[in-house]
Amino acid sequence: MRQLSQAAAIREGIVQEMRQDPSVILLGEDVGKFGGAFHITHDMLDEFGAERVWDTPISEAGFTGLGIGAALTGLRPIVEYQYLDFIFCAMDQVVNQAAKIRLMSGGRAKAPLVLRGPQGATGRGAQHSQSVEAWFMHTPGMKVVLPSTPYDAKGLIISAIRDDNPVLFVEHKLLYGAASPGGGKALSDTAIQAIGTDVPEESYAIPLGTADIKRQGSDVTIIATLLMLHRALSVAEELAAEGISAEVIDPRSLAPLDVATIAASIAKTNHVVVVSEDVSRAGVSAELVATINDHCFYDLEAPVQRVAAANTPIPFAPASERHVIPQVDDIRAAVRRVLSI
Amino acid sequence: MSNTMEIRRDPVDCAGHDRALLLRMFRKMLEAREFEEQLYYLFLTTAMPGTMHQAVGQEAVAVGVVSALNPDDTITSTHRGHAHCVAKDVPLKDMMAEMFAKQEGSCRGMGGSMHLTDFNKGMLGAFAIVGSGIPIATGAALSARVRGSGQVAVSFFGDGAVNEGIFHEALNMAALWNLPAIYIIENNQYALSMTVAESSAVPDLASRACAYGMPSLRVDGNDVLAVHEATREAAKRARAGEGPTLIEALTYRIRGHARFEAAGYRPSEEVEAWKKADPIERLAAGLLARGIAGEDELNAIRAEAEAAIEDAIEYAQSCTDVQAEDYLSYITAEN
Ligand SMILES: Cc1ncc(C[n+]2csc(CCOP(=O)(O)OP(=O)(O)O)c2C)c(N)n1
Ligand SMILES: [Mg+2]
Numbered sequence: 025m026r027q028l029s030q031a032a033a034i035r036e037g038i039v040q041e042m043r044q045d046p047s048v049i050l051l052g053e054d055v056g057k058f059g060g061a062f063h064i065t066h067d068m069l070d071e072f073g074a075e076r077v078w079d080t081p082i083s084e085a086g087f088t089g090l091g092i093g094a095a096l097t098g099l100r101p102i103v104e105y106q107y108l109d110f111i112f113c114a115m116d117q118v119v120n121q122a123a124k125i126r127l128m129s130g131g132r133a134k135a136p137l138v139l140r141g142p143q144g145a146t147g148r149g150a151q152h153s154q155s156v157e158a159w160f161m162h163t164p165g166m167k168v169v170l171p172s173t174p175y176d177a178k179g180l181i182i183s184a185i186r187d188d189n190p191v192l193f194v195e196h197k198l199l200y201g202a203a204s205p206g207g208g209k210a211l212s213d214t215a216i217q218a219i220g221t222d223v224p225e226e227s228y229a230i231p232l233g234t235a236d237i238k239r240q241g242s243d244v245t246i247i248a249t250l251l252m253l254h255r256a257l258s259v260a261e262e263l264a265a266e267g268i269s270a271e272v273i274d275p276r277s278l279a280p281l282d283v284a285t286i287a288a289s290i291a292k293t294n295h296v297v298v299v300s301e302d303v304s305r306a307g308v309s310a311e312l313v314a315t316i317n318d319h320c321f322y323d324l325e326a327p328v329q330r331v332a333a334a335n336t337p338i339p340f341a342p343a344s345e346r347h348v349i350p351q352v353d354d355i356r357a358a359v360r361r362v363l364s365i
Numbered sequence: 366m367s368n369t370m371e372i373r374r375d376p377v378d379c380a381g382h383d384r385a386l387l388l389r390m391f392r393k394m395l396e397a398r399e400f401e402e403q404l405y406y407l408f409l410t411t412a413m414p415g416t417m418h419q420a421v422g423q424e425a426v427a428v429g430v431v432s433a434l435n436p437d438d439t440i441t442s443t444h445r446g447h448a449h450c451v452a453k454d455v456p457l458k459d460m461m462a463e464m465f466a467k468q469e470g471s472c473r474g475m476g477g478s479m480h481l482t483d484f485n486k487g488m489l490g491a492f493a494i495v496g497s498g499i500p501i502a503t504g505a506a507l508s509a510r511v512r513g514s515g516q517v518a519v520s521f522f523g524d525g526a527v528n529e530g531i532f533h534e535a536l537n538m539a540a541l542w543n544l545p546a547i548y549i550i551e552n553n554q555y556a557l558s559m560t561v562a563e564s565s566a567v568p569d570l571a572s573r574a575c576a577y578g579m580p581s582l583r584v585d586g587n588d589v590l591a592v593h594e595a596t597r598e599a600a601k602r603a604r605a606g607e608g609p610t611l612i613e614a615l616t617y618r619i620r621g622h623a624r625f626e627a628a629g630y631r632p633s634e635e636v637e638a639w640k641k642a643d644p645i646e647r648l649a650a651g652l653l654a655r656g657i658a659g660e661d662e663l664n665a666i667r668a669e670a671e672a673a674i675e676d677a678i679e680y681a682q683s684c685t686d687v688q689a690e691d692y693l694s695y696i697t698a699e700n
Binding site: 053054057058061079080081082083084085086109110112113147148149150151152334335336337339340341342343344346347348 | 463529530556686691693695696
């Protein structure tokens with residue numbers, strides 16, 4: 025089958041939706057004539073014109089609000105943040121407005137909105153490196169989607185666009201692939217697996233809230249998203265050589281979360297490691313541990329191990345960044361801890 | 366005023382200015398230029414971490430503004446901040462060590478190119494969230510008032526930043542309370558790919574100040590003395606309790622937006638035309654025209670600036686690499 029990079033897969037999903045649904049529009053900085061800082065919206069201005077591809081000023085709070093207003097009145101806007109760190113400039117519009125409007129209106133209003141952009145630590149210092157998903161996982165009314173492969177990215181962006189709620193669509197810079205700036209670096213990360221690169225040309229939707237078992241196993245369950253999913257898979261591969269069988273689950277969406285798939289896996293393996301690139305304190309890993317305790321406590325033979333970023337802003341120096349962000353070694357050590365080996 | 370201001374190439378008019386000040390400006394602009402030129406090669410040839418944004422062609426703004434301030438006045442900067450730091454006397458060695466992620470760096474290797482900071486020099490920080498330094502400088506101005514320090518606070522930011530709501534919030538408060546603040550729009554005519562006309566309904570950015578009753582003006586940002594004069598007036602007003610000023614300095618970003626960004630969205634004739642309006646060359650021509658310095662003396666200063674950067678690189682390379690756990694010392698302050 026045809027191979028696509030993740031950047032190209034996201035792009036194709038957006039283009040196909042825009043072709044079949046004239047209510048889908050784009051808003052964001054440099055998304056038009058420049059084609060997006062990470063080239064996701066490449067050529068879209070040419071194909072769809074300036075009434076559907078809006079090159080915004082640097083006004084995140086403003087254009088997020090415009091997206092909400094357009095969503096309330098019949099459009100399906102996709103709002104791009106050049107780096108997801110900048111969505112914090114629009115926090116009121118996202119958290120107080122988009123996420124709450126459904127409830128506040130007693131179910132009368134809906135805001136079908138995709139908020140998307142890249143995140144992840146790539147040597148750019150504290151304001152261009154954060155993982156933001158926990159902030160929005162914490163915000164009722166929002167959905168939070170995170171693709172780790174090109175195949176998933178296309179199917180999930182299509183579902184996110186069709187969804188009638190505000191969806192945060194989290195992309196990882198190091199997973200975009202070679203066609204995108206930053207992608208060259210990704211290729212040098214040996215942990216990034218060439219999985220899910222076969223992408224059908226026709227449109228397809230992956231339902232939000234369905235996890236995917238990326239690798240079957242029986243001894244331990246590793247739950248991870250985005251770049252961490254790839255690191256988890258490479259650990260699983262190594263451990264297989266020692267006769268340890270790890271199951272690797274990609275939740276693909278944190279809100280809603282596919283608890284059933286996770287619980288079924290834990291019922292089989294009785295050991296769990298959760299991995300996330302965001303900080304551990306009140307982070308994704310904390311919520312996953314709490315959920316596992318709620319649903320799977322009596323299946324656990326050892327305390328859940330979590331691997332997450334250190335509780336610090338991301339330092340610039342590469343040696344420190346590496347120390348802060350979970351590495352393959354950290355995941356391997358956590359698996360050994362949970363299995364007491 | 367339209368944004369296509371005539372590109373001026375005439376020598377800077379140095380009449381009536383102190384010779385030492387003029388030569389110091391020349392030296393500072395050269396240092397800022399050379400710092401970034403060498404960074405470009407370092408990024409190409411060595412494993413220099415991270416990214417950078419060059420202000421090549423914009424040096425007269427940083428140097429013109431800071432040369433009109435007192436050493437204890439404060440500034441905030443942006444993602445494109447090297448020249449501001451050079452102008453504010455942040456030691457070149459500390460800056461270069463930061464670029465190399467060394468423990469001796471101005472931010473101990475924790476900040477990097479986009480977050481250079483030096484409190485000893487009144488450099489409160491470089492803020493890489495567009496617009497975010499504007500209220501912070503305004504707060505420093507408020508603090509100067511409360512403390513009765515007589516300091517002025519200056520915020521440097523780009524033409525793109527004026528479209529963040531925070532620009533308006535900050536300017537309103539500064540004007541409302543007559544704070545000793547100076548706002549410098551470093552209008553290099555692009556915010557990444559977007560021209561001013563493509564992102565601002567009124568491309569005359571200085572005029573935004575009138576909504577707050579704040580004096581404002583546009584100056585030729587490639588004329589270091591024009592920038593200096595405007596800032597000196599603004600600082601005088603600020604110190605006299607007469608409130609803030611907005612200065613729009615029109616200049617041009619000669620290089621791409623960041624490290625190797627090709628800037629293919631700009632007509633090459635435009636870039637070439639602005640290259641001929643180089644602020645350093647215009648000052649050199651002005652110095653020669655008035656006989657303030659001869660070609661030999663200017664060449665000697667050029668050589669000194671180059672040597673200073675070379676020293677900084679050599680020093681930085683001899684510094685100690687940040688160790689993995691260093692960051693643990695810097696997350697929160699200990700009382
Ligand atoms: C809040 C925010 N939005 C977007 C960006 C990405 N970004 C960095 S610099 C830049 C352009 C800024 O243009 P301008 O203010 O004119 O400064 P210049 O780069 O020209 O110096 C953009 C969009 C950012 N850093 N912060
Ligand atoms: Mg600009």
